Amino acid sequence: MSDTQVTLPKLNEPAPDFEAVTTQGKLKLSDFRGKYVVLFSHPADFTPVCSTEFGSFASRQEEFTARNVQLIGLSVDGVQAHLAWINDIERIFGQKINFPVIADLDMKVSSLYGMIHPGASSTAAVRAVFVIDDKGVLRAMIYYPMSVGRNISEILRVVDALQTNDKHGVSTPADWTPGAPVVVAPPATASAIESQQEAEAKGLEYKSWYLRTKKL
Incomplete structure (x- = not known):
């Protein structure tokens, strides 16, 4: 086993800023302040699972754009390999890829974001997703093994949940989707604990003193 620390x-906390070469020229993460960013890595170009993921991300670009989200892909391959692979994906899936893909040949961004896991591969980034909010704060991280493709609907759901939290100051329960009830913050003091009748009078669905939900 490797002793390398990830x-x-x-x-x-603020997402680590970086400058990188991409299929759309150089970019800095901080260039996208004011937008949410979904930064996602893939192990290598011209691989089957990654190709299906890129095709799926591409098919749903408009949904991310509607949420003010910038997609940014990454692998440790070079720009020319990325461009050739993107062209092949567009041919296979019939979807134009309009988001940049980082050519992380020196693995600086991959290392900065903990994408290199020696137990999985010492030369490729694992499948990881980082959701960064419009203030540049890292809000969510999701890691997948090399053999499991991502669910793009779940990534969109996470963005929806975070943006709902930002706007309304609430939490979202398991399996939440937009339009479903949200969770109200539990009382912080004994005096703030409400009875079921008091909670329902405020339009809350009372399940317990610490678990109350409401419709937005």
Whole structure:
């Protein structure tokens, strides 16, 4: 086993900024302040699972755009390989890829974001997703093994949940989707605990003193 330590960025802290070469020229993460960013890595170009993921991301670009989200892909392959692969994906899936793909040949961004896991591969980034909010704060991280493709609907759901939290100051329960009830913050003091009748009078669905939901 490798003794190499993988350093991960931390949730609810500023996402590590970087400048990188991409299929659309150089970019800085901080260039996208004011937008949410979904930064996702893939192990290698011209691989089957990654190709299906890129095709799926491409088919749903408009849904991300509607949520003010910038997609950014990444692997440790070079720009020319990315461009050739993108062209092949567009041919196979009939979807234009309009988002940049980072050519992380020196693995600087991959290392900065803890994408290199020696137990999985010492030369490729694992499948990872980082959701960064419009203030540049890292809000969510999702890691997948090499053999499991991502569910793009779940990534969109996470973005929806985070943006609902930002707008309304609520949490979302398991399996939540937009339009479903949200969770109200539990009382912080004994005096703030409400009875079922008091909670229902405020339009809350009362399940317990610490678990109350409402419709937005």
